[in-house]
Amino acid sequence: MGLSFFILLKIKIINITADFSYFCKQKLKIMKTRNILIAVLAILLGIAVILIILFAQTTKKEIDIKEEIKMEEQDFTKVIFERKSVRNYTEAAVEKEKLEKLMRAGMAAPSARNLQPWEFIAVTERSILDEMADGLPYCKMLTKAPAAIIVCGNMEKAATDVDKSYWVQDCAAASQNILLAAEATGLGAVWTAAFPYQERMDVVIKTLNLPEHIIPLNVIPVGYPTGKDKAKDKFKPENIHWEKW
Numbered sequence: 067m068g069l070s071f072f073i074l075l076k077i078k079i080i081n082i083t084a085d086f087s088y089f090c091k092q093k094l095k096i097m098k099t100r101n102i103l104i105a106v107l108a109i110l111l112g113i114a115v116i117l118i119i120l121f122a123q124t125t126k127k128e129i130d131i132k133e134e135i136k137m138e139e140q141d142f143t144k145v146i147f148e149r150k151s152v153r154n155y156t157e158a159a160v161e162k163e164k165l166e167k168l169m170r171a172g173m174a175a176p177s178a179r180n181l182q183p184w185e186f187i188a189v190t191e192r193s194i195l196d197e198m199a200d201g202l203p204y205c206k207m208l209t210k211a212p213a214a215i216i217v218c219g220n221m222e223k224a225a226t227d228v229d230k231s232y233w234v235q236d237c238a239a240a241s242q243n244i245l246l247a248a249e250a251t252g253l254g255a256v257w258t259a260a261f262p263y264q265e266r267m268d269v270v271i272k273t274l275n276l277p278e279h280i281i282p283l284n285v286i287p288v289g290y291p292t293g294k295d296k297a298k299d300k301f302k303p304e305n306i307h308w309e310k311w
């Protein structure tokens with residue numbers, strides 16, 4: 067009787083232990099699956115957050131670029147219509163970086179066959195500016211200008227066939243870029259002619275010691291404007307023609 071009770075008890079204990087271990091194993095399995103699920107969800111959530119941040123950044127960038135373009139368009143129109151020949155300057159010197167910027171703007175101009183047949187000479191030395199002013203009848207403002215850029219055509223870079231006079235147009239485009247860049251950067255400048263007047267070209271050639279293949283197109287005095295020179299309204303509707311004459 068005692069033995070059978072003991073055996074029954076042992077069987078019961080074994081059953082309970084087996085049940086408990088089964089329960090534990092199941093629980094462990096469930097916990098493992100839950101942990102994996104939580105980990106997967108956390109990763110997915112992380113990816114979603116990163117994607118949302120990236121999307122928000124891209125959208126913000128796009129909006130910024132659009133606003134920048136809008137601003138630049140406004141500034142650009144303003145620069146074109148506000149540009150004027152400036153012949154009156156303050157005594158402030160023009161920074162070398164600004165002069166370099168103007169020449170970089172010149173080099174951004176279009177040129178026939180992209181030959182870029184130009185050279186730019188920046189002058190800030192008073193004696194050189196005065197010497198040129200002395201010899202150039204329509205460039206007397208140079209005596210008051212702190213700097214000048216001389217735009218030249220390089221005949222070794224220029225076309226040599228029927229298109230050889232393109233250098234003038236190319237250098238003219240570069241000159242206009244310089245004038246616009248001056249306006250845009252708070253400077254004032256004026257195109258004064260050297261080409262096609264031989265006597266004026268000779269003055270520039272001699273003063274700047276230019277070699278034979280370098281022809282000066284113009285002298286552009288540059289300085290900070292006093293505010294005296296104003297932009298002119300040149301709009302004339304009769305100059306515009308649509309489709310045919």
Ligand SMILES: Cc1cc2nc3c(=O)[nH]c(=O)nc-3n(C[C@H](O)[C@H](O)[C@H](O)COP(=O)(O)O)c2cc1C
Pocket residue numbers: 149150151152204205256257258259296297298
């Ligand atoms: C090819 C060319 C040659 C010029 N030559 C001179 C010049 O020798 N001296 C001068 O003071 N201005 C000169 N100018 C500037 C013009 O007089 C000026 O552009 C024009 O009166 C219109 O005025 P704005 O530039 O203020 O719009 C020249 C302009 C060009 C395009």
